[in-house]
Amino acid sequence: MTEPLDTVDIAIVGAGPVGMALALALAGSPFRVLLIDSRQRGTWTSDPRALALSYGTRQLLESLGAWNVDAGTSIETIHVSQRGGFGRTLIDAADYDIPALGYVLRYRDLAASLDARIEAAQRLNGHEVVAIRLSSEAAEIMLTGGGGDTHRILARLVVHAEGTPANDAGVRVYDYGQHAVVTEVRPLAAHARQAWERFTPDGPLALLPLGPDYAVVFCVSSAQANELLQLDEEHFLAALRTSFGGRVDFVGCGPRASFPLALRIRQQLSTPRQVWIGNAAQSLHPVSGQGFNLGLRDAWELAEILRTRACSDAGEEATLAAYTRRRRIDRSGSMAFTDGLVRVFSNDLAPLRAARGLSLLALDLLPPLRHFVARRMIWGARAWP
Numbered sequence: 001m002t003e004p005l006d007t008v009d010i011a012i013v014g015a016g017p018v019g020m021a022l023a024l025a026l027a028g029s030p031f032r033v034l035l036i037d038s039r040q041r042g043t044w045t046s047d048p049r050a051l052a053l054s055y056g057t058r059q060l061l062e063s064l065g066a067w068n069v070d071a072g073t074s075i076e077t078i079h080v081s082q083r084g085g086f087g088r089t090l091i092d093a094a095d096y097d098i099p100a101l102g103y104v105l106r107y108r109d110l111a112a113s114l115d116a117r118i119e120a121a122q123r124l125n126g127h128e129v130v131a132i133r134l135s136s137e138a139a140e141i142m143l144t145g146g147g148g149d150t151h152r153i154l155a156r157l158v159v160h161a162e163g164t165p166a167n168d169a170g171v172r173v174y175d176y177g178q179h180a181v182v183t184e185v186r187p188l189a190a191h192a193r194q195a196w197e198r199f200t201p202d203g204p205l206a207l208l209p210l211g212p213d214y215a216v217v218f219c220v221s222s223a224q225a226n227e228l229l230q231l232d233e234e235h236f237l238a239a240l241r242t243s244f245g246g247r248v249d250f251v252g253c254g255p256r257a258s259f260p261l262a263l264r265i266r267q268q269l270s271t272p273r274q275v276w277i278g279n280a281a282q283s284l285h286p287v288s289g290q291g292f293n294l295g296l297r298d299a300w301e302l303a304e305i306l307r308t309r310a311c312s313d314a315g316e317e318a319t320l321a322a323y324t325r326r327r328r329i330d331r332s333g334s335m336a337f338t339d340g341l342v343r344v345f346s347n348d349l350a351p352l353r354a355a356r357g358l359s360l361l362a363l364d365l366l367p368p369l370r371h372f373v374a375r376r377m378i379w380g381a382r383a384w385p
């Protein structure tokens with residue numbers, strides 16, 4: 001059965017953390033906003049990821065009233081090094097006059113705190129977008145629900161926040177040939193709120209303080225990831241020790257899961273009546289934990305432009321053009337930073353290893369250079385002088 005046409009100003013497709021953040025940032029605006037997700041509410045409770053959120057992200061989440069102070073563990077220092085080569089650098093929150101460089105939070109806790117703030121009238125769950133028909137005035141969105149019923153919504157603007165896109169002509173894909181194996185491990189000694197980023201020829205390995213444990217993001221070739229998932233706990237911890245080196249030891253680990261890693265870049269951030277944010281706009285390698293931080297800034301800036309322009313047509317072309325312009329530097333800077341790190345560090349060539357060691361040493365010995373990198377990670381493009 002086809003239900004009658006519903007009309008809204010803005011339809012956000014995808015109620016992941018980025019879509020939800022946009023809905024919250026638009027609360028109280030003159031726009032009627034509807035947040036649509038193909039999954040039921042709370043499906044995120046099974047997501048195994050932990051995310052490193054920058055201090056700048058904490059500030060934005062606080063403004064949205066969605067900062068979950070109890071669920072996060074602060075990062076006070078970050079130790080960066082490479083396996084099999086010299087050089088290391090230490091980034092310390094004390095140098096930036098902020099209480100922490102960032103926070104580690106489980107995806108599910110982040111989603112739950114955003115979700116708790118969204119009003120029931122604003123959401124439509126269990127409905128998948130099957131087609132969008134565009135006219136000069138509006139977009140007509142066709143949805144199907146679980147019972148096979150169809151639903152139609154007329155929106156002035158469709159915001160795509162459906163997460164990582166499939167291969168399509170509008171998306172450029174670079175497959176890293178890596179998977180991230182994620183789990184939580186118990187360290188032998190307390191972590192003192194220090195995070196570790198260790199570059200290895202197989203891929204980067206991050207240990208992020210989370211409660212008494214470390215959340216692990218262990219990036220390796222796709223074949224190695226399969227093997228790591230099959231190992232029993234003892235052998236998995238042995239593999240982790242081999243990759244990480246002797247600075248930290250582990251006594252136990254939780255369940256493991258893996259994610260394929262590719263860089264996916266949507267070529268055009270907006271087209272008439274449509275705009276893309278978060279992973280739907282760009283999906284990055286998880287090295288240095290940029291993806292959600294960048295996606296939140298997408299949502300924040302889109303809401304800010306929509307509110308400032310406050311015109312009756314949310315999908316006005318000038319608004320979308322302004323959004324695309326405003327996101328250019330932050331977006332390209334974050335993509336180049338993460339992609340560059342993966343490419344430069346994921347190999348074992350001796351001259352490159354030496355050059356990397358010198359770069360890590362330079363970062364450690366030259367505070368202005370280190371501060372530039374740290375500020376870029378904390379605040380994104382807002383950190384440019």
Ligand SMILES: Cc1cc2nc3c(=O)[nH]c(=O)nc-3n(C[C@H](O)[C@H](O)[C@H](O)COP(=O)(O)OP(=O)(O)OC[C@H]3O[C@@H](n4cnc5c(N)ncnc54)[C@H](O)[C@@H]3O)c2cc1C
Pocket residue numbers: 013014015016017018019036037038039049050051052053127128129161162163164180182217259277278279280286288289290291292293294295
């Ligand atoms: C292993 C790993 C570690 C990471 N670590 C970090 C980190 O430390 N720091 C960081 O900032 N980022 C990190 N990220 C990236 C971060 O997880 C993503 O950037 C973030 O989840 C993107 O949020 P999103 O809302 O755009 O997309 P998603 O979280 O993917 O949510 C998309 C939503 O859209 C819904 N949806 C999908 N298709 C449809 C449809 N057709 N119709 C309606 N709804 C639909 C889905 O059900 C889902 O709810 C990591 C990623 C991985 C894989």
